[in-house]
Amino acid sequence: MAAAWERMGAMVARPLSGPTTEVDEPPPPPPPSPPAEKPGRVRRDRFLLLAMLPGLALLLTFHYLPLLGNVIAFKDFQPYLGLGGSPWVGLHNFRVIVEGDPLFLTALGNTLVIMLLQIGIVFTLPIALALLLDSLISERLKRIVQTILYLPHFLSWVIVISIFNELLGGSGPINTFLRRHDLGTIDIIGNAAVFKELVTGQVLWKEAGWAMILFLAALSRIDPELYEASAVDGAGRLRQIWHVTLPGLRSVIVLLLILRLGDALTVGFEQIILQQQAVGIDASEVLDTYVYNNGIVQSDWGVSAAVGLVKGLVGVALVLGANRLAHAFGEAGLYRREIR
Amino acid sequence: MTRKNATPPTTVRALKGVLLTVCCALIIVPFVGIVSTSLSTREQIVREGGFVIIPDEVTFAAYRALFTGGVVPRAVAVSVFITLVGTALSLASTTLLAYGLSRPNSVGHRPVLMVVVAALLFTPGIIPAYLTIDLLGLLNSYWAVILPAVVSAFNVVILRAFFMEIPAELMESARIDGASDGQIFARIVLPLSKAVLSVIGLFYAVGYWNAFFSALLYLNDSAKWPIQLVLRTYVVNQQQLGVDQVGSGNLPPQEALQMAILVISIVPILLIYPFIQRHFTKGVLVGAVKG
Numbered sequence: 001m002a003a004a005w006e007r008m009g010a011m012v013a014r015p016l017s018g019p020t021t022e023v024d025e026p027p028p029p030p031p032p033s034p035p036a037e038k039p040g041r042v043r044r045d046r047f048l049l050l051a052m053l054p055g056l057a058l059l060l061t062f063h064y065l066p067l068l069g070n071v072i073a074f075k076d077f078q079p080y081l082g083l084g085g086s087p088w089v090g091l092h093n094f095r096v097i098v099e100g101d102p103l104f105l106t107a108l109g110n111t112l113v114i115m116l117l118q119i120g121i122v123f124t125l126p127i128a129l130a131l132l133l134d135s136l137i138s139e140r141l142k143r144i145v146q147t148i149l150y151l152p153h154f155l156s157w158v159i160v161i162s163i164f165n166e167l168l169g170g171s172g173p174i175n176t177f178l179r180r181h182d183l184g185t186i187d188i189i190g191n192a193a194v195f196k197e198l199v200t201g202q203v204l205w206k207e208a209g210w211a212m213i214l215f216l217a218a219l220s221r222i223d224p225e226l227y228e229a230s231a232v233d234g235a236g237r238l239r240q241i242w243h244v245t246l247p248g249l250r251s252v253i254v255l256l257l258i259l260r261l262g263d264a265l266t267v268g269f270e271q272i273i274l275q276q277q278a279v280g281i282d283a284s285e286v287l288d289t290y291v292y293n294n295g296i297v298q299s300d301w302g303v304s305a306a307v308g309l310v311k312g313l314v315g316v317a318l319v320l321g322a323n324r325l326a327h328a329f330g331e332a333g334l335y336r337r338e339i340r
Numbered sequence: 341m342t343r344k345n346a347t348p349p350t351t352v353r354a355l356k357g358v359l360l361t362v363c364c365a366l367i368i369v370p371f372v373g374i375v376s377t378s379l380s381t382r383e384q385i386v387r388e389g390g391f392v393i394i395p396d397e398v399t400f401a402a403y404r405a406l407f408t409g410g411v412v413p414r415a416v417a418v419s420v421f422i423t424l425v426g427t428a429l430s431l432a433s434t435t436l437l438a439y440g441l442s443r444p445n446s447v448g449h450r451p452v453l454m455v456v457v458a459a460l461l462f463t464p465g466i467i468p469a470y471l472t473i474d475l476l477g478l479l480n481s482y483w484a485v486i487l488p489a490v491v492s493a494f495n496v497v498i499l500r501a502f503f504m505e506i507p508a509e510l511m512e513s514a515r516i517d518g519a520s521d522g523q524i525f526a527r528i529v530l531p532l533s534k535a536v537l538s539v540i541g542l543f544y545a546v547g548y549w550n551a552f553f554s555a556l557l558y559l560n561d562s563a564k565w566p567i568q569l570v571l572r573t574y575v576v577n578q579q580q581l582g583v584d585q586v587g588s589g590n591l592p593p594q595e596a597l598q599m600a601i602l603v604i605s606i607v608p609i610l611l612i613y614p615f616i617q618r619h620f621t622k623g624v625l626v627g628a629v630k631g
Contacts, residue, residue: 045447047521048440052452055437055491062472062488063459069468069475083471129363132356147617148364154609154616156550158568162575162602163370166391173373176389205366262461270553274576288466295467296557308465316461 073306079299093306104307106282107290110196114267114286117200123260126208127253130215131245146216149209157270160206164198165189192283195275199268214252222248254331262319265311287311369393371606378402378599385595401592402600410585411570412601418482419549419566423608426486426548430495431541435533438496439525442503459493466557473558484558485551485566495540502536503529539619542612549608567605575601 042049073093075086096104129149136142152160166172169189178185188194226244235243269288276284285293287307295304373393377385380392381399406412441449441456464472469488478484506529514524530537552568559565565573573579575598583591591597 041447045443045521047525048443048446049448051436051525052440052449055433055496056452056455058433058487058491059455059459059493061476062469062490063464063493064455066464066468066472069471070465072467072471132359135356136360145360145364148367150617151613152367154546154550154613155606156552156568158550158552158571158576159602159605162571162598163374165576166374166599166602167370171390173389173391173393176391179389209367273553273556274572277577291466296470301467305465305467308467312462312465319461 070305070309072301073309075302077301089302093302094310096303097307097310103281103285103294104290107285107287110284111265111267111286114196114199115264117196118203118267119257119260119264121200122203122207122211123257125204126211127215127249129208130212130219131241133212134216134219146209149212151209152206153210155206157206157268157274160202161271161274164202164205190278192279195279195283199271199275202271203268211256214256215249218249218252219245251331254326258319258322258326261322262315264318265315374599374602374606378596378603380596382593382596385593390595399592402596403604405586405590405592406597406600406604408586411565411574412567412586412604414563415565415567415570416604418564419568422482422485422551422566423545423548425482426489427541427545429486429490430492430544431537433491434495434499434540434544435530435537437491438499438503439529441496441500443521456493456496460497470557479558480560480564481558482564485554486548488554489544489547489551492544495543499533499536499540502533506532535619539616542616545612546609546616567601571601571605574598 069083072083072086074088074090075083076089076092077083077086095101133142133145136145155163168174168186170185175185188198191198222245226248227240230240230244265287267286267288269286269292272284272286272289273292276289281293288311291304291308291311294300294307373391376395377390377392379398379400379402380395381397384392384396437452437456440446441453443449473479473484473488478487510528511524514528519527550568551566552572555566555569556572559569562569574581574585578598581591581594581597586597
C-alpha cells in the first residue's frame with residue numbers, strides 16, 4: 001500500500017488543473033465548510049449527491065421495496081385480485097409454524113441438522129487448514145497451495161454438483177474402479193441416507209480454501225515475539241498453538257461466527273434445489289426450498305412468505321444477539337455502536 | 341522466529357506433505373478428468389466406464405458439435421451479455437455510491453450510509469423478491485437477473501473504507517487548485533483505486549457468470565437461458581443432448597458433450613482467476629475487509 005501513497009505524492013507535485021499558484025502566495029481560504037447554510041451545502045455537494053443516486057435507487061428498489069412485499073404474509077393472496085385486493089387474514093398464514101405442519105417441520109429439522117454439521121465441520125476445518133499452511137516454510141509452496149485451494153470458491157453450484165455427480169456417481173471413476181476389482185460399489189449420489197453428509201462435503205470442497213483466507217491473514221499478524229517468549233518458557237508446539245495462536249485468532253473467529261449465524265438458517269439453497277429431484281423431499285427439504293417449492297411452484301404464496309419472513313427475522317435477531325454477546329465478552333464483534 | 345526456523349521432525353513433515361498433497365489432488369484431479377473426458381473418443385469412454393483421466397487420443401468433436409449451433413452458443417452469448425452489462429453497471433454505481441459516502445461532512449451521506457449498512461443485515465425473501473420483479477414487469481427479462489445484483493452493499497462498504505484511507509490533504513490540495521468533486525473523483529480517486537476496483541469488478545463478473553437461481557426464477561423462456569441453466573438441464577439432470585440441441589448431425593458421445601459443456605462454463609472463471617489471485621497476494625482484499 002505504501003507504494004500507492006508514494007505514487008500519489010508524485011501526482012500532487014504537479015498541479016491537476018487550473019493555473020499554477022505562486023509558491024509564497026498564501027493559500028486561498030478553504031471552501032465553505034460545515035457551518036454554511038443547508039441550501040449552500042446541497043449545491044456544494046451536488047456531485048456527491050448525484051453520484052449516490054443510482055446506487056441508492058437500486059438498493060431501495062431491489063432490497064427495500066421487497067420488504068413491503070412481505071405484507072403478502074398477512075394476506076390470502078389471489079393472483080387475479082392482486083396484492084392490494086387480496087383479503088387480509090391476520091396471522092393465519094403463520095399457523096404452519098405455530099401448529100407445526102409436517103412438511104414445515106421436516107424442512108426445519110433438515111435445516112438445523114445441516115446447520116450444525118456446517119458450523120461443526122465447515123467452520124472449524126479451515127482453521128486447521130490455515131494452521132497447516134501457515135507452518136510451511138517455503139513462501140512459494142504456500143502460494144501455490146493457496147492458489148489451488150481458493151479456486152473452487154469461484155465455481156458455481158451447478159458446476160460443483162456436476163463435478164461431484166461425475167466423480168462419485170454410478171458410472172464415475174471410483175465406482176468403475178471398485179466394480180472392476182469386485183469390491184462392490186459406493187452409493188452416495190442420489191442416496192437420501194447420506195445426503196446431509198454429501199452436502200457438507202460439497203461445501204467443504206468448495207469453500208474450505210476460501211474460508212481459510214481471513215484466518216491466514218490473522219495468523220500473519222501474530223507477533224513472532226510471543227512465540228519466542230513461549231519457547232523460552234519451554235512451551236512445545238502444541239502448547240504454542242493453544243496459548244499463542246488460537247488467542248491470536250479469537251477476534252476473527254468471533255467475527256466470522258457472528259456473520260455465519262446471520263445465515264444460520266440459510267443452508268445451501270442453490271446447492272439443494274439442484275439435487276432435490278434425485279434424493280426426494282424428505283431428506284433434502286430445507287426452509288429456503290420449502291419457501292420456493294411451496295410458494296413459487298405450488299402458489300401457496302402467503303404461507304411461504306410467512307415462513308420466509310420468520311426465517312429472515314430470526315437471522316437478524318441471531319446476528320444482533322451474537323454481537324451483543326461478543327461485546328459482553330469484550331470482543332469488537334461485527335460493528336461498534338457508532339457508525340462513522 | 342523460533343517457531344518457523346526450527347525444523348520439525350521428519351514424520352511431522354511427511355504427514356504435512358501428504359495432507360496438503362491430498363487436499364490439492366482432490367481439487368486438481370476432477371478438473372483433469374473433466375477436460376480429458378471431453379476430449380476422448382467414444383471407444384475409450386465406453387472402455388473406461390464413462391470417465392477418462394488420461395486420453396489416448398484427443399478429439400475436439402464434442403466442442404465442434406456444441407459450437408456449430410443449438411443451445412450452447414446461445415447460452416454462452418446470453419451469459420456473456422449478462423456478465424458484461426452487469427459488471428459495467430455494478431462497477432459504475434458501486435464506485436459512485438461509495439465515493440459519495442466517503443467524504444466526511446457532506447450533506448445527506450449519513451442517512452444513505454444507514455440504508456447501505458442496514459442492507460447488510462438482511463436479504464429479501466424469495467417471495468417478496470419475486471413479487472417485486474413481477475410488479476416492475478421484469479419477468480422473463482434479462483434485467484431481472486442483472487438489476488437486483490447490481491449493487492452489493494458489502495462491496496460499497498469495502499470500497500468506501502478504501503476511499504476514506506486516501507489522505508485528505510491530497511484532495512484538499514486538489515481543491516485549492518480549483519478541482520471540483522467530479523474532477524477529484526476522476527483524476528485522483530479512480531486512478532488510485534485501480535487494484536481494488538479490478539478485484540471488485542472481477543467478483544461481480546464471477547457472480548453474473550455463475551447466476552443460476554435468479555435465472556431459474558425469472559426466466560421462463562428456455563431460449564433465454566444462460567449457461568448455468570443449460571448445464572443443469574443437460575449435465576446435472578442428465579437430459580439427453582439430441583440433434584435439436586447440438587448443431588451437427590453426427591453426435592459425439594453424451595459423456596464427452598456433457599463434460600465439454602462443463603469445461604465451457606469453467607473456462608471463463610479460469611481465465612480471470614490469475615488476475616483475482618494476483619491481487620490477493622497484494623493483500624488488497626484482506627486489508628479492505630479489515631478496514
